[in-house]
Amino acid sequence: MSLAGRVCPRRYGYGAAAIATAPPIPATTLYVVGGLYGNRAALDALEAMLAAEPAPVRVCFNGDFHWFDVDGDDFGAVDRFVASHDAILGNVEAELLSVDDSAGCGCAYPADVDDATVARSNQIHARLKETAHRDAAAMTHLAGLPMHRRYRIADIDIGVVHGDADSLAGWRFGLAAIDDPGDEHWRREAFRRAAVRLFASSHTCLPLLRWFDRGAERQVVINNGAAGMPNFTGRREGLVSRLSCTPSSLPPMYGTHIGALHVDALPLGYDHDRWVRQFSASWPVDSAAHNSYYRRILEGPDHQPSHKGRRHE
Numbered sequence: 001m002s003l004a005g006r007v008c009p010r011r012y013g014y015g016a017a018a019i020a021t022a023p024p025i026p027a028t029t030l031y032v033v034g035g036l037y038g039n040r041a042a043l044d045a046l047e048a049m050l051a052a053e054p055a056p057v058r059v060c061f062n063g064d065f066h067w068f069d070v071d072g073d074d075f076g077a078v079d080r081f082v083a084s085h086d087a088i089l090g091n092v093e094a095e096l097l098s099v100d101d102s103a104g105c106g107c108a109y110p111a112d113v114d115d116a117t118v119a120r121s122n123q124i125h126a127r128l129k130e131t132a133h134r135d136a137a138a139m140t141h142l143a144g145l146p147m148h149r150r151y152r153i154a155d156i157d158i159g160v161v162h163g164d165a166d167s168l169a170g171w172r173f174g175l176a177a178i179d180d181p182g183d184e185h186w187r188r189e190a191f192r193r194a195a196v197r198l199f200a201s202s203h204t205c206l207p208l209l210r211w212f213d214r215g216a217e218r219q220v221v222i223n224n225g226a227a228g229m230p231n232f233t234g235r236r237e238g239l240v241s242r243l244s245c246t247p248s249s250l251p252p253m254y255g256t257h258i259g260a261l262h263v264d265a266l267p268l269g270y271d272h273d274r275w276v277r278q279f280s281a282s283w284p285v286d287s288a289a290h291n292s293y294y295r296r297i298l299e300g301p302d303h304q305p306s307h308k309g310r311r312h313e
Contacts, residue, residue, distance in 0.1 A: 003102075005119070016165040016193035019165070027151050028244065029244035031266075034241075038065070038228065039275050060087065066132070067092055070124075088162060089162065090168070096132045147162070148161045154258075154261040157196045158196055159196040161201050173204065175204065197218070198221070207306070210309065219258075230301065236300065243264075253305060265307075276298075
């Protein structure tokens with residue numbers, strides 16, 4: 001079995017304590033937009049959402065904003081848009097910068113993902129890397145991005161990551177791990193070491209919201225899944241995380257709060273037909289991306305909204 005696409009490169013490990021040393025960026029409202037995957041229709045929908053906000057919004061693209069955009073014009077347009085906002089690296093962007101292909105797509109897929117899916121992801125990334133290396137401005141932009149950022153809203157410190165608290169491609173903020181009692185000590189220590197009350201992530205591509213009440217203190221993990229693909233069965237919109245000291249004027253799918261901080265998952269309703277046209281122009285029937293993702297783009301994944309809290313004394 002090839003390790004490309006399954007290994008988590010050592011250079012991805014920053015450790016939660018590194019987040020604690022990052023200077024906090026002040027904001028009133030922050031949109032965390034993970035997993036855009038090169039969807040230009042989703043960028044237009046995002047612009048419309050930002051315009052509907054009553055006050056300026058800070059945006060952080062928390063990785064994997066590139067993926068299906070192997071067309072040079074699509075790639076350049078996505079990168080220029082992202083470069084006008086905050087961003088961090090996802091594994092897709094980190095491996096575009098890699099000098100070799102030993103990590104493949106860099107997803108660090110767990111064992112329950114079949115080898116064929118991993119191989120197709122590596123093929124998608126190889127095509128994308130060819131496109132990226134023809135765009136010098138984009139490569140310069142990507143080379144300057146960090147692996148995590150820290151924000152402060154309503155006196156609450158927030159860690160924005162791609163994977164989890166310790167690693168760019170970590171999976172411990174995903175569905176398989178977030179409710180595991182065996183990970184409870186790690187979660188408690190992750191919040192402590194990072195000195196944050198909330199983590200916003202996306203890497204696992206399926207969204208969730210969890211809050212943990214420890215005495216009078218609430219700690220939250222929100223994973224927006226994908227801004228550029230459907231996230232739930234039978235639905236066709238992306239999802240972004242909205243963190244703000246004011247309530248959302250747009251109806252959230254679900255949410256919670258930490259004191260005065262509103263934490264919401266907002267549907268991102270992009271032009272589905274336009275997105276299918278863009279995707280199909282680059283990834284026709286029997287291509288790697290079509291075989292892995294086309295059904296999800298049309299029907300959504302086998303997933304329903306997942307949000308709940310627990311109390312830990």
